[in-house]
Amino acid sequence: MIQKPKGTRDILPGESYKWQYIENTIKEILENNGMKEIRVPAFEYTELFQRGVGETTDVVQKEMYTFLDKADRSITLRPEGTAGVVRSYIENGLSNLGSPLKLWYNMPMYRYENVQKGRYREFRQIGTEVIGSESYLADVEVILAGKAIFDKLEIPNIKLNINSIGCPVCRKKYQEALRDFLRPNFDKYCDTCKTRFEKNPLRILDCKEEKCKKMNVGAPVILDFLCDECKTHFENIKKTLEELGIDYQIDSSIVRGLDYYTKTVFEFISEDDGLAVLGGGRYDGLVKEVGGQNTPAVGFATGLDRIVEVFDKYNKDKIKNLNMKLYIANIGDRAEIIATKIAYELRALGIYVEKDICSRSINAQFKYANKKNAEYVLTIGDTEVEENKAKIKNMNTGIEEEINLNTEEIYKYLS
Numbered sequence: 475m476i477q478k479p480k481g482t483r484d485i486l487p488g489e490s491y492k493w494q495y496i497e498n499t500i501k502e503i504l505e506n507n508g509m510k511e512i513r514v515p516a517f518e519y520t521e522l523f524q525r526g527v528g529e530t531t532d533v534v535q536k537e538m539y540t541f542l543d544k545a546d547r548s549i550t551l552r553p554e555g556t557a558g559v560v561r562s563y564i565e566n567g568l569s570n571l572g573s574p575l576k577l578w579y580n581m582p583m584y585r586y587e588n589v590q591k592g593r594y595r596e597f598r599q600i601g602t603e604v605i606g607s608e609s610y611l612a613d614v615e616v617i618l619a620g621k622a623i624f625d626k627l628e629i630p631n632i633k634l635n636i637n638s639i640g641c642p643v644c645r646k647k648y649q650e651a652l653r654d655f656l657r658p659n660f661d662k663y664c665d666t667c668k669t670r671f672e673k674n675p676l677r678i679l680d681c682k683e684e685k686c687k688k689m690n691v692g693a694p695v696i697l698d699f700l701c702d703e704c705k706t707h708f709e710n711i712k713k714t715l716e717e718l719g720i721d722y723q724i725d726s727s728i729v730r731g732l733d734y735y736t737k738t739v740f741e742f743i744s745e746d747d748g749l750a751v752l753g754g755g756r757y758d759g760l761v762k763e764v765g766g767q768n769t770p771a772v773g774f775a776t777g778l779d780r781i782v783e784v785f786d787k788y789n790k791d792k793i794k795n796l797n798m799k800l801y802i803a804n805i806g807d808r809a810e811i812i813a814t815k816i817a818y819e820l821r822a823l824g825i826y827v828e829k830d831i832c833s834r835s836i837n838a839q840f841k842y843a844n845k846k847n848a849e850y851v852l853t854i855g856d857t858e859v860e861e862n863k864a865k866i867k868n869m870n871t872g873i874e875e876e877i878n879l880n881t882e883e884i885y886k887y888l889s
Contacts (some may be wrong), residue, residue: 481595491795500600503622509578514558520548526557526764528733530674537585551584555601564766573606592780601775608770610710613738616772620752629784631745635725638708640700648699649675659689676729695726734760744784752776800850801843802829809854819881
């Protein structure tokens, strides 16, 4: 038997309705914020992610699915959404639509990483990108949109952590101080950290190796090195969140896993397991890095696998799969045609209807209707066709009534 590849999953019918509910809820929140959906290719030229995501990141160094196509071009399956959206923004001249441009996406991503709780090698991510505003108010709006998701889905025990990692000007001074701190233990760090020492020492603070994490304790904090502009930007965000009554904590260890971030970075953490369920920040240099004009931007992404997991923990019985409204049991050639016609017309009116398509006996059809939790069963045979009347049974109460075989009348009865 051929099985699914490691790190992938099947979303079965008994589960998919939860995903649909969550996706539709998030879509409504984002579109109420003025965001329009964008869809970009599942694969791009590898250079886009090398330049956009950053060569010192785990994503580029260890996790990308990269291959040569038949023309020997290096192609990579999309590991995250922002770089592709920014490429599309530049290539399609979306700046002409006015600033800020507010976008959202719901797309599968691919990363070759360790499979663990809520983390897969193929995973679906919903993200937002607000391109064209350098104001702290854009950061606040994106953070509030993230918070609204957990509020609307009634997912408790979610805390907001924020940080600033500065701009290239103040980050340069911080990197010098950080290298001075790291240098005495340089030989003890893992090989990956050693490669990051010169290019981007902030990545060392994000290392998951226990020995590296222990040596990072007591490292300089970037908030102490912010320039006046970055400091004012961050203070304005904190002040606005406080005035709005939004609880947050400053977490100076947040650097995020992608090199394009500048200034604000944030994460929503599930306090039940300490895992991030949504994260994002500002990336003012990315548009220019991949070939566009110098354009500020901010956004977030959330993995649906984890959202579904925490949602299900607190809302297991909140939503139900759509149950069948009517099952049409039929026997006889003419009855089959009439049943097919009524089912077709009722479906067009928005009623969930099924009918026999397996030529089963009436008893077998009733068993199927029971198994599918049909609310009503309409039974049609040759006699019912001749008289243009049939019995409709309420499967919950057992009460049967006679009804005309007229679609409009049946629709009114069911409504």
